[in-house]
Amino acid sequence: MDLRQLPALNAIRAFEAAARHENFSRAADELFVTHGAVSHQVRALEDELGVKLFTRNGKRLCLTDAGMRYAQQVRTALMMLADATRQVRASDRDRRLVVSMLSSFAARFVTPRIGTFIERHPEIDVELQSTNALTDFARDDVDLAIRFGFGSYPGLYVEPLLDEAFFPACAPTLNGGKLPQTPADLVHYNLLRSDDELWRPWFDAAGLDTLTEPKRGILYQDSSNLLQAAIEGQGIALVRRSLALHDLLDGRLVRLFDIDGPSPWHYFFVCPPPLLGTPRVQAFRTWILQEVAQFKLLCDELDARRAAGKCPEECAREGGWKGIAARSAGTGGTEDETHAASAVTARP
Structure with a gap:
């Protein structure tokens, strides 16, 4: 095999993304390039192969028969290349935990708490990916995700984390x-x-x-x-x-007011089933379930303070959420959190 005859990798990646989305703009967003760059790469690939890979049906972009066959083979080859790369990096990869979640949840829920995970697991290097895009575990180098949605994620291990209001x-x-x-x-x-x-x-x-x-x-x-x-x-x-x-x-x-608005969305812990048993994913799962359990205790504390008529200044003088959490842990909160985490874990 003469590897010099292979098309440029950038052209192959542009074609695979465009074929999967059947849309140049979405492929461009995925690859962080312009629509014109994807279109140019695909045209160059068609010229090099001497085969038409796409056709247009009105405004819709469609694969030709040749394009469909080539897309399947290219996707298989890229998956094999990605798998080979993962295996080469395996020793380092086992120490690295890549977690994807919404930017808002990362900033407001996870980041203020992640220090406790790092203290417990200094052997794990955590990479938090803050994104509003849905993780494609087949393509992205991600171990697990915290998703905010309806909970229907075929092919993935899905565990309820937290209801919203x-x-x-x-x-x-x-x-x-x-x-x-x-x-x-x-x-x-x-x-x-x-x-x-x-x-x-x-x-x-x-x-x-x-x-x-x-x-x-x-x-x-x-x-x-x-x-x-x-x-x-x-x-x-x-x-x-x-x-x-x-x-x-x-x-x-x-x-303001004791009225909750309904939320059709909830938070879920999701990961590919083969990764669920890895030590790094299990460590994060255990930690996030414990944090969710403590969060629920803090919600109860806030409700009790509101019912008692405590003003925000009083809450702040008492150390805010960190002070309340520390006192909760110091008065048997840890055992309660463990039971609460077990209850969350037991949900289907």
């Missing part, structure tokens, strides 16, 4: 500290907007049939930025409990 929150100093007293008062305040956290479901839960989805102002596409805008006093945000709890316990945010 939405509610309004704002800085305690918003409007000079004069905050809305009833849900209907929200009409007089600036409601921050997000692609992910729409107000309509919460309005329905609160019985606010006449209020409409906000149409003006900045539209935040990242939930972390939405939270920060609320902390800075720019308005009232509809926040996720999992992302806002620390700011609530530390006094940077206050929750």
Whole structure:
């Protein structure tokens, strides 16, 4: 075999991505190049092979018969190349744990806690991939992911982690500290907007049939930025409990009203079944389940403080979420967390 006759690898990768998506733009997004670059690489490959690989049916890009056969063979070859590369890196790879998750969950839930995992497992090098794109385990070098969705991920090990709830929150100093007293008062305040956290479901839960989805102002596409805008006093945000709890316990945010908006999405631990038994994945799974169990205890603590009428300043003076978590662990919390983690683990 004359390897000099092989097409350029960049052209092969561009073709494989375009064939899988049947779309040059999505292939370009995946490869972090322009639409024109993918189109150029595919045309160059067709010229080199002397075969038409794609055809257009109106605006739709379709593989030719030759293109379909070639795509299957190329994908198999690339998977073999990726597997060979993984095997060569195996000794180093066993120490490296690659975790993919939403940017907001990484910033607000995992990053403040990940230090405890590193302390327990100094032998594991953690790589957190913060992305809003769905991980393709067949292609990406990722061990596990925390996904926010419906839980239907065929071919993967899927374990429920955490339910979600939405509610309004704002800085305690918003409007000079004069905050809305009833849900209907929200009409007089600036409601921050997000692609992910729409107000309509919460309005329905609160019985606010006449209020409409906000149409003006900045539209935040990242939930972390939405939270920060609320902390800075720019308005009232509809926040996720999992992302806002620390700011609530530390006094940077206050929750408005005891009404949760329904969430159709939940957090799930997912990984390829062959990786589930590896020490690095098992270590992270055990750790995240324990953190979720403690998070639920903190949620109960926050509810109790709200019921007792404690203000954000009191929560902050008592050490915020870290102080509360430490006291919980120091009063038998660890055993409770272990039982709670076991309960989470037992869910199908």
